[in-house]
Amino acid sequence: MINTDPVLPLARDASSRFLPWLIAFMVWLAAMALAAVMVLSAAGDQWRRSLTGSVTVQIVPTETTDARTMEARVNSALVLLRATPGVKSANAVSADRTAALLEPWLGRNALSESIGLPIPRLIDVSVEPETSNIAVDLGTLAAQLAETVPGASLDDHGQWLDRLIALARAIEAIGFAILIVISLAAIATVVFATRTGLAIHHDVIELLHLIGARDDFVARQFQLNALWLGLKGGATGVVLAVGTLLILGSLAAKVEAGLLPPVTLAIWQWMALGGVAIAAAIISVATARITVLRTIGRMP
Incomplete structure (x- = not known):
């Protein structure tokens, strides 16, 4: 060897x-x-995985929109969403939760009148997957929201x-x-x-x-x-x-x-x-x- x-x-x-x-x-x-x-x-x-089956509805206020009007628009959007086949759940994001999301960028007073920013209201929507027999047509749903609720838009996060x-x-x-x-x-x-x-x-x-x-x-x-x-x-x-x-x-x-x-x-x-x-x-x-x-x- x-x-x-x-x-x-x-x-x-x-x-x-x-x-x-x-x-x-x-x-x-x-x-x-x-x-x-x-x-x-x-x-x-x-x-x-986290964004599949999830969409967000955004309702943007105008200068003349008061809190009562905004709340009514949110409720109208919730009624429409919950009545749509294929929508599993629809829940409005509270103002406190929205403020918490904006706090890292705008500070604790994100929703205060002193800032004067038109903060939109958000609705978190869970839908059936695209492979389901009752999958939601997001394009049609977005058009219905825009027609029924002023300032409403739907974001499926797809582009982002x-x-x-x-x-x-x-x-x-x-x-x-x-x-x-x-x-x-x-x-x-x-x-x-x-x-x-x-x-x-x-x-x-x-x-x-x-x-x-x-x-x-x-x-x-x-x-x-x-x-x-x-x-x-x-x-x-x-x-x-x-x-x-x-x-x-x-x-x-x-x-x-x-x-x-x-x-x-x-x-x-x-x-x-x-x-x-x-x-x-x-x-x-x-x-x-x-x-x-x-x-x-x-x-x-």
Whole structure:
């Protein structure tokens, strides 16, 4: 059996000192990009589920609309909505709830007369899914509301949701592109470090060939070194990424709900981040082997 203990002093090379840190930085970037893709993908699914089967009716007041008139319009809209087949429920959003929704932007006195803003009344409507036999024709319902209730309009959130999901998908694509670029950069870095090691230990490699060592034996020396460096750098990068995500999750939890997607991952997603370190080690080993065999093959 061929001895696989290190023969070449690769661990003392300068590249063995800086390569783990480069790998750690690239793994950190890759893990953060992968986490962003997974968070946005989960957020997109959550947004779609939360808004499916939900529409909002908005009743905008005019300058001459008093509180009694507005309340009458809200009640008229509720009667029409609840009498429409396919509408599961229709509930008016109270003025206090509307004020709470506007408070982060307009302050506690959002509905006060001193501000003078025409704050609309909202009605939260739950409808049967489009696949149901009694699905609501939202276009017809919107026309009926506009005709029956002055200032009423219906929003199915479709346009807003489509734009939001399109943005999330674009960011996901950028994240995958970043992963590809980082992988190529990691390969280039390992190739450079391996070629440097071959140049430094050229004389020793020639001596090993003279005493009968095969190219595969030399390649294994570099593979073992690359495996160790890849695992060390990859583990460091993943630990840094996990710490970064925990900090971001803590900060995001303090932001008003709904403004940012929750920075939370499932168990399998955390395991996927750990897989980035293993992938870095595999890339390092494969790149080192291919580089050594191709370089030695060109030697006279």
